Amino acid sequence: MPEQYESEGVISSAGTGGAMDLAVTEAETLERTPGGPEGTGPAGKPRSLWSDAWRDLRRNPVFILSGLVILFLVVISIWPSLIASGNPLKCDLAKAQEGSQPGHPFGYDGQGCDVYTRTVYGTRVSISVGVLATLGVALLGSILGGLAGFFGGGWDSLTSRITDIFFAIPVVLGGLVLLSVVTSNTIWPVVGFIVLLGWTQVYRIARGSVITAKQNDYVQAARALGASNSRILLRHITPNAVAPVIVVATIALGTYIALEATLSYLGVGLKPPTVSWGIDISAASPYIRNAPHMLLWPAGALAVTVLAFIMLGDAVRDALDPKLR
Amino acid sequence: MALLLEVRDLQVEFRTRDGVAKAVNGVNYSVDAGETLAVLGESGSGKSVSAQAVMGILDVPPGKITGGEILFQGRDLLKLKEDERRKVRGAEMAMIFQDALSSLNPVLSVGDQLGEMFVVHRGMSKKDARNKAVELMDRVRIPAAGERVRDYPHQFSGGMRQRIMIAMALALEPALIIADEPTTALDVTVQAQVMDLLAELQREYNMGLILITHDLGVVADVADKIAVMYAGRIVESAPVHDIYKAPAHPYTRGLLESIPRLDQKGEELYAIKGLPPNLMNIPPGCAFNPRCPMAQDVCRTDVPPLYEVDGQGSVRRSACHFWRECLNG
Numbered sequence: 307m308p309e310q311y312e313s314e315g316v317i318s319s320a321g322t323g324g325a326m327d328l329a330v331t332e333a334e335t336l337e338r339t340p341g342g343p344e345g346t347g348p349a350g351k352p353r354s355l356w357s358d359a360w361r362d363l364r365r366n367p368v369f370i371l372s373g374l375v376i377l378f379l380v381v382i383s384i385w386p387s388l389i390a391s392g393n394p395l396k397c398d399l400a401k402a403q404e405g406s407q408p409g410h411p412f413g414y415d416g417q418g419c420d421v422y423t424r425t426v427y428g429t430r431v432s433i434s435v436g437v438l439a440t441l442g443v444a445l446l447g448s449i450l451g452g453l454a455g456f457f458g459g460g461w462d463s464l465t466s467r468i469t470d471i472f473f474a475i476p477v478v479l480g481g482l483v484l485l486s487v488v489t490s491n492t493i494w495p496v497v498g499f500i501v502l503l504g505w506t507q508v509y510r511i512a513r514g515s516v517i518t519a520k521q522n523d524y525v526q527a528a529r530a531l532g533a534s535n536s537r538i539l540l541r542h543i544t545p546n547a548v549a550p551v552i553v554v555a556t557i558a559l560g561t562y563i564a565l566e567a568t569l570s571y572l573g574v575g576l577k578p579p580t581v582s583w584g585i586d587i588s589a590a591s592p593y594i595r596n597a598p599h600m601l602l603w604p605a606g607a608l609a610v611t612v613l614a615f616i617m618l619g620d621a622v623r624d625a626l627d628p629k630l631r
Numbered sequence: 632m633a634l635l636l637e638v639r640d641l642q643v644e645f646r647t648r649d650g651v652a653k654a655v656n657g658v659n660y661s662v663d664a665g666e667t668l669a670v671l672g673e674s675g676s677g678k679s680v681s682a683q684a685v686m687g688i689l690d691v692p693p694g695k696i697t698g699g700e701i702l703f704q705g706r707d708l709l710k711l712k713e714d715e716r717r718k719v720r721g722a723e724m725a726m727i728f729q730d731a732l733s734s735l736n737p738v739l740s741v742g743d744q745l746g747e748m749f750v751v752h753r754g755m756s757k758k759d760a761r762n763k764a765v766e767l768m769d770r771v772r773i774p775a776a777g778e779r780v781r782d783y784p785h786q787f788s789g790g791m792r793q794r795i796m797i798a799m800a801l802a803l804e805p806a807l808i809i810a811d812e813p814t815t816a817l818d819v820t821v822q823a824q825v826m827d828l829l830a831e832l833q834r835e836y837n838m839g840l841i842l843i844t845h846d847l848g849v850v851a852d853v854a855d856k857i858a859v860m861y862a863g864r865i866v867e868s869a870p871v872h873d874i875y876k877a878p879a880h881p882y883t884r885g886l887l888e889s890i891p892r893l894d895q896k897g898e899e900l901y902a903i904k905g906l907p908p909n910l911m912n913i914p915p916g917c918a919f920n921p922r923c924p925m926a927q928d929v930c931r932t933d934v935p936p937l938y939e940v941d942g943q944g945s946v947r948r949s950a951c952h953f954w955r956e957c958l959n960g
């Protein structure tokens with residue numbers, strides 16, 4: 307029994323049962339003796355919020371499941387040929403709308419292209435758009451929002467009014483208007499559009515959580531002990547304000563993937579020959595009654611991807627709250 | 632003894648939407664090295680605000696220091712630039728806050744927070760700072776400091792957390808410590824332990840200590856002298872035993888009489904009638920006059936100066952026109 311807990315590290319004092327507590331105490335006393343006044347644990351590393359969060363996450367089945375799904379998606383978006391040997395652009399009209407058959411488990415789409423290959427290749431676009439848009443949104447939103455929350459005053463008023471303006475723009479309508487004039491056939495206009503309309507969400511979260519964190523007594527205490535503004539912002543406020551931003555960003559990543567699919571479905575996002583789930587869903591939707599497989603596979607892949615990111619966001623939120631430990 | 636801190640005619644206002652609140656109206660006090668000054672007063676009397684002004688951590692705006700001098704080791708802190716001021720904070724004067732749980736950053740281990748003092752002010756490496764943190768935790772008698780240095784604030788008990796706050800304040804051996812109700816959030820037995828520890832460390836380092844409190848029991852044990860505040864003003868200041876023996880201000884007398892005593896069992900507890908004044912609208916004359924049992928007409932018109940009680944050059948002062956009558960009961 308004790309070996310099992312020794313590996314968990316010393317400070318698992320939040321044990322759930324009596325027997326477990328005993329085992330932990332034993333392990334503690336065993337390890338305390340050689341520990342000495344060095345201030346480092348058996349692992350030799352100081353603990354931090356992030357290492358503790360990581361320890362929690364490793365034990366959370368939701369995180370493991372969503373993490374594995376996302377890892378899988380990332381790998382096949384980089385190397386789609388690992389699991390799909392065909393060419394997503396090689397189509398045979400004679401086989402249009404045919405169902406599952408050996409070597410082509412998902413069947414063929416309306417143009418006679420292999421649905422399996424196209425679904426696999428579509429991952430790349432979805433993941434790229436999601437990750438790039440989220441990075442852009444998170445950076446822009448949290449920097450502007452964090453500074454607005456910390457310094458307040460004129461800068462805060464100005465940027466907050468700007469976010470109000472952006473909030474007033476309906477996403478789909480804005481997409482139809484702005485993206486319909488774009489002729490580029492890359493993912494950048496879509497990413498740019500999502501960042502443009504999405505940063506305000508992170509801005510508000512970041513601003514709010516910085517304002518909340520700023521009012522805490524420990525910020526005043528840090529100031530009383532001589533910490534500078536930048537130190538207070540980076541070391542005392544950011545770690546206490548970043549968790550909601552990470553959570554919102556992770557969940558938003560899923561919704562950005564769905565938004566890309568929506569825009570592509572409406573014909574203003576990505577355009578053929580780019581391979582994207584949204585494009586395939588759009589192409590398949592008129593045939594949902596005769597050939598549902600054409601719609602179900604890319605739509606299923608989209609749903610699983612969005613769900614995985616949202617579940618990951620949830621798990622990360624739980625792990626980043628030290629009070630839940 | 633060497634004069635460490637002298638606050639002269641300090642005035643602080645808060646400018647709010649509803650008007651100007653005069654939180655501190657000409658406060659004077661001084662602390663010598665190794666001496667303990669207790670600043671006593673009820674909520675809103677300006678005791679914490681004047682301490683924040685001394686530390687330089689007043690929220691500006693809405694707060695504003697509108698006058699006075701804060702002489703610390705001969706320098707006027709109010710004339711220093713912000714980055715010079717910052718070097719004083721933590722290193723030469725430090726503060727202990729009331730609620731250690733909310734005054735410690737919940738996402739940093741206590742070792743990180745203790746070590747930060749050495750990183751910020753002494754430019755130490757993280758590893759050296761951590762060793763220093765363990766040393767400090769030992770010094771404030773936290774058991775198994777080497778292990779617990781990696782724990783987070785919420786994993787400590789209230790008394791232990793307050794010890795950590797004390798350790799942080801003491802880290803760089805400052806000349807002056809301001810403790811803002813350091814034991815209010817603790818239960819009585821732990822209060823005594825924490826106060827003993829603080830007093831012992833103060834003696835060891837010969838620090839000046841400003842103890843802000845409303846707990847007269849704590850004051851009697853540790854303070855050398857007392858300054859009683861009311862409505863942003865010192866109403867009485869004196870060596871601790873003089874005040875307990877015979878208060879020279881009716882407000883102080885009221886405070887002393889409202890302490891529950893064991894031999895008073897069954898009797899109604901005395902309370903000063905009325906409420907502290909609204910700081911946006913302090914009554915003319917003596918601010919205490921509407922609540923004062925001894926008030927006369929002159930109290931409603933003339934602001935009493937700080938009279939020297941016990942004759943010329945006395946350290947004992949009272950801001951009451953009738954301090955003689957009060958002193959004689």
